[in-house]
Amino acid sequence: MKEIYIGVDVGSVSTNVVAIDRNVNVLFKTYIRTNGQPIDSVKEGVKQLKEALGDVEVLGVGATGSGRQLAGAILGADVVKNEITAHATATIHFVPDVRTIFEIGGQDSKIIIIKDQMVVDFAMNTVCAAGTGSFLDHQAERLKIPIEQFGDLALSATRPVRIAGRCTVFAESDMIAKQQFGFSKAEIIRGLCDALVRNYLNNVGRGKNLEPPFVFQGGVAANKGIRAAFERELQSKIIVPEHFNVMGAIGSAILAKDYIEKTKTRTNFRGFDATDIDFSTSSFECKGCSNRCEVVKVSMEGKVIAMWGDRCGKWTNSL
Amino acid sequence: MKVSFPYMGSAIVYKKLFEFLEHEVVMPPKPTQRTMDLGVKYSPEFACIPLKMVMGTYLEAIEKGAKVLVTSGGHGPCRAGFYGDTHRNILKSLGYDDVELIIFDAPQDNWRAFFRNVQKIRNGVPWHKVINRMYTLYRFVQKLDELEKMVQKIRPYEVNKGQTTQVWNQIHEKFDKVKTRKQLYEVYEECKQMLLSIPTRKVDEKDRIRVGIVGEIYVVMESSINFGIEEILGNLGVEVERSLYLFEWINDNLVPWILRPKRFKEIIKKGQRYIKILIGGHAVETVGHIIDFKERGFDGIVHLMPFACLPELVTQSLIPKISKEIDIPILSLPIDEQTGKANMLTRIEAFIDLLKNRKRGKTREIFIDNIQEDVQEERVVMV
C-alpha cells in the first residue's frame, strides 16, 4: 500500500490538497474554490485524493492557510502551521538556493526572503489588493478577455504602455484613457501586468533587499504576462516551480512528514471516513469577563470537537 | 459628576483615580466590535483607529449615563492633538450638549489650563486628601504594572493553557476592591503568590524568545484593538515586554521634569539617533525602545501602528534601516478596522518561526527540532 502524507492549504479563495510520498514526490494535487465553504472544500479535496490514489496509508497530515485551524480540526492534522513557513519549506525543498520567493494568490500576496535556507524576512499585503490575482481577474473581466488568454496576449504586445495601477479605480480610468489614445488591448494588458508587478514590489517588497534566485509561485504564477513583467522589472530570470499553485499545501505535508518521522508518533488523521462526517462551525461571544472573546466552535455530528479564540482557556480547556 | 474616560489597558486605574476623587464613576465597557462600529460610524473616515475607538467608547459611556468625559491630550505635531476638539465637535453635532469633555494636555504646555482642569476634577476634595490618595494611586499603578510584567514572563511557560490569563483577570478583580495603601500592599503580595504558584515548564535561558512591543500608545496598551497580541505571543511561548506601561507613562509625563527617571531621557536620546526632530505621537520613543530592546538582548520587535498614523509611518519607513543596522528583526503591523485576525496571526506566527530559526539554527532539519514544541503550542485541543 502506498504510504502518503497529506497537505491541505485552506485560503479564502482556494483550497488545495496534495499527497506526497516519503521522498516528497507529489502523487496528487487538487485545487478547489473555497467559495466561503471551507469545510465542504476540504472534504471535497480529500475525497478526490482518495478516488485518485485508491488504497493508501496516511502517515501524517499538515494544514496551513487562513483556515488551517478549521482544516486541522476536521482532518485531525498533526501539524498546523502558518502559510509563510509552509511556503518557504516547500520552495526550499525544490529550489534549495532560493533567496526570494514571490507568492501571489487570489487575495493575498507575500514576499519571503531566504538566506541559507532560512526565512530571514517576509511581508504580506495588508489592505491593498492591487497586487493580487483578483486585480487581474477584475481587469480581465472589464476588457472581456478570458483570464487564460491574458498572458499570451500580454506577450504579443510590442510597445510598452504605462498604466496607473495604484488601485483598481485608477487602473480602470487609465485603461479607458489609453484605449482612446489608440493602444491595443494586448498593449494595455501588458501595461496592466507591469502595473501589478510594480505595485506588488513597491507595496509588499518595500525596503526589502531582493536577491536572486527568484522563485515565483501562487495561482498568478501561471500567467506568462506577469512572469515576463517580473523579468523585465528585475532584469533577472524568474523560476516558476512545477507545482507553483499548491506550494503551501506541499510545504505543510513536508512539515507533517518531518514531524512524524522525527517524533515517531502516529498520525491523528481521522481517516477518509471523515469526509462523510457532518461537521459544523459556529461562534459565540463569551460573556464570562470583559474580554468578550469571539469563540469558534467546531462540532462533529453534534459533538463539540474543537474550540478556539478564548483568551483565558476557559473553553479550550473545557474539552 | 458622573465621570467616565477612554478605556485603555488596565482601565481600573482610571476608575480608581475618580473614585479617590469621590466622583460617581461610569466604567466604560471594554471596547468591542460594537464600540468599533459606533466609533467608525461617527468619526471622519480618514481618522486613525484610536480616535474612532475612543469615540465609540465615549458614546457607550454616555449611554451608561456619563456626563463628564476626562482624557489626556496629545502634544507635538500629530493629529492626536486635535482628538479632543474633534470628539467634542462630534458629540455636539450628535446633540450631547450636556456632556462635558475635559482634556488634560501636558502640564508643561500650559500650566494654567492644567490647574483649571485639576480644580474641576478635584471635586472639592481637600488637598491633603488628594495628595495622599494620588500617592496611593501612584503605588497602585506601580504594583499593577509589576504584576503585569510578571504575567508576561510566566504566560509563555504555563503548563495549563490559559491559567495565567485567568489569574490576571482575578488580579484585576482584587485590585478593583483596593481602597487604602495598606490593602494595596497586602493584595499585591497575595497576587504575587498567585502568579508564582502557576505551574510552568522549565525552559533553558538560551531557548527563551523575547519580543518587545513598540508603537503608538493606544494600540500598544489596549488589547481589544491589537487582538490581544501579548497573549497571542505568550501562547506561542514568547516572553513580551511593552515599550509603554502606565506607571512609566506617569513618570515620564506627569511627574515634574526634575524628578523624572533618567531612563526616559536615555530612550529619547536613543530614538534621536534616527529621528532628530519632534514629529509627535510616540515615534521617537518607538525608535528609542527598539534600540533599547536590542541592547537588552531581545530577539525581535513587534511594531504596532494605527493605519495612516503619521508618526508611526515615519518609524515604519525607518525600520528596514534600523533593523539592518542594529541587526534585529522587526515586524510592523498596521491596525485598522478592517484588519483581519487570520492575516495578523499568520504574520505573527511566521515572525516567531523566524526568530526561533535565527536563534536555534538553520535549515529544515534543525528547524524541525522546534516543531514538536510548536505543534503543542499551536494546535487547538482536539478529541
Ligand code: SF4
Ligand atoms: S473566554 Fe475567557 S477571557 Fe474570553 S470572555 Fe470568556 S471568560 Fe473572558
